[in-house]
Amino acid sequence: MLRLSKLTDYAVVVLVRLAGAQGPHLAGQASVQTSPGIAASTGIPEPTVAKVLKSLSGSGLVTSQRGARGGYRLQRRLDEIPIADVIAAIDGPIALTACVDGSASECEAQALCPMRGRWDPVNDAIRSALNRITLADMQVAAIPPAFRTPTRTTAAPALPPAALPSGNMPAAE
Amino acid sequence: MLRLSKLTDYAVVVLVRLAGAQGPHLAGQASVQTSPGIAASTGIPEPTVAKVLKSLSGSGLVTSQRGARGGYRLQRRLDEIPIADVIAAIDGPIALTACVDGSASECEAQALCPMRGRWDPVNDAIRSALNRITLADMQVAAIPPAFRTPTRTTAAPALPPAALPSGNMPAAE
DNA sequence: GACAATCAGGACTGCTTCGGTCCACTTAGC
DNA sequence: GCTAAGTGGACCGAAGCAGTCCTGATTGTC
Numbered sequence: 001m002l003r004l005s006k007l008t009d010y011a012v013v014v015l016v017r018l019a020g021a022q023g024p025h026l027a028g029q030a031s032v033q034t035s036p037g038i039a040a041s042t043g044i045p046e047p048t049v050a051k052v053l054k055s056l057s058g059s060g061l062v063t064s065q066r067g068a069r070g071g072y073r074l075q076r077r078l079d080e081i082p083i084a085d086v087i088a089a090i091d092g093p094i095a096l097t098a099c100v101d102g103s104a105s106e107c108e109a110q111a112l113c114p115m116r117g118r119w120d121p122v123n124d125a126i127r128s129a130l131n132r133i134t135l136a137d138m139q140v141a142a143i144p145p146a147f148r149t150p151t152r153t154t155a156a157p158a159l160p161p162a163a164l165p166s167g168n169m170p171a172a173e
Numbered sequence: 174m175l176r177l178s179k180l181t182d183y184a185v186v187v188l189v190r191l192a193g194a195q196g197p198h199l200a201g202q203a204s205v206q207t208s209p210g211i212a213a214s215t216g217i218p219e220p221t222v223a224k225v226l227k228s229l230s231g232s233g234l235v236t237s238q239r240g241a242r243g244g245y246r247l248q249r250r251l252d253e254i255p256i257a258d259v260i261a262a263i264d265g266p267i268a269l270t271a272c273v274d275g276s277a278s279e280c281e282a283q284a285l286c287p288m289r290g291r292w293d294p295v296n297d298a299i300r301s302a303l304n305r306i307t308l309a310d311m312q313v314a315a316i317p318p319a320f321r322t323p324t325r326t327t328a329a330p331a332l333p334p335a336a337l338p339s340g341n342m343p344a345a346e
Numbered sequence: 347g348a349c350a351a352t353c354a355g356g357a358c359t360g361c362t363t364c365g366g367t368c369c370a371c372t373t374a375g376c
Numbered sequence: 377g378c379t380a381a382g383t384g385g386a387c388c389g390a391a392g393c394a395g396t397c398c399t400g401a402t403t404g405t406c
Contacts, residue, residue: 003268004269005394007393035352045394047395047397054354064354065403066351066354066402067352067401067402067404068349068350068402069352070403071352121306122311126299129295133298138291139291178365207382208382220368226382227382230382237382237383238373238374238381239373239382240372240375240380240382242374243374
């Protein structure tokens with residue numbers, strides 16, 4: 001299906017929101033944001049935001065600060081984060097098939113499997129394609145001007161949190 | 174993630190097998206093969222082969238002939254079939270997210286969704302990457318000679334060896 | 347020092363999707 | 377007419393994912 005998980009979509013929203021609140025000139029500097037705060041401003045359920053941020057933190061895309069007045073902040077600028085990094089942080093290594101992503105233990109027949117390596121050129125092509133696109137590209141990509149409401153930061157969804165009670169997320173689906 | 178379905182993997186095996194049995198000079202000409210025959214020679218369960226071939230036939234990658242002495246044969250040469258066509262035939266349109274693949278009805282919040290169009294550059298990049306790789310590339314790609322044993326099929330790693338008669342793999346030729 | 351706010355890590359559950367199978371029907375050659 | 381083969385659809389079990397919840401650790405504030 002070639003479909004990425006919803007969490008990856010959420011991660012993009014969260015990261016763009018993180019950058020949007022900080023402003024490009026403050027990226028990585030100030031404006032630590034909490035996961036409840038991001039959840040409120042994006043409409044994504046709070047536990048889900050926390051889950052995404054934990055994964056992003058583990059991959060070094062954001063830094064976390066525990067305790068009171070803690071929170072998360074971007075580690076790099078949006079134009080320094082290829083979408084491949086986000087996908088890898090949430091979904092793991094980018095590979096179309098289980099038996100070619102480098103984990104030798106997943107396929108017990110790997111030693112004999114003639115398909116081994118066959119998907120490699122496809123995987124490589126996709127990996128390089130995803131490495132060429134950054135979050136900054138996605139931030140400005142193909143969003144009709146009508147949807148760029150001036151009342152919000154560029155990154156935040158134009159949806160008021162109340163408009164997303166459940167189910168219909170600002171992202172895919 | 175970013176994983177494609179097993180059926181797509183099977184489809185590649187079946188198509189390569191179809192071409193392999195025909196030989197490059199006979200592509201699209203002779204050697205109509207039945208789905209039971211392909212199942213026997215690849216080790217993929219027969220109903221699954223039939224399912225894959227049905228999809229491929231519907232997409233025009235293979236032509237079918239009904240009735241006794243019927244079967245399937247390749248419609249194009251392997252080097253004329255981009256892997257994107259195979260994926261599209263089995264899994265549908267290539268898109269990372271549900272709401273950007275052109276089906277406007279899938280996301281009820283689409284009209285307000287700021288993510289609309291955001292994944293477009295990513296989708297385009299992947300689509301073009303998959304269009305540049307043909308089945309012929311996969312047929313010869315990166316398979317160490319040591320692994321070119323005729324004893325195993327590719328996409329059915331979990332199958333017991335007994336289900337894999339002999340001399341089945343087209344890649345071994 | 348107590349308390350509150352926040353992240354960290356894991357376990358759990360319901361749902362959706364996928365892989366695989368089966369059946370009845372149609373088509374076509376012998 | 378019989379047989380072999382594709383066509384179309386429905387069905388079921390398994391696996392993975394989305395989302396939630398709980399407990400513990402950390403840190404700033406009063």
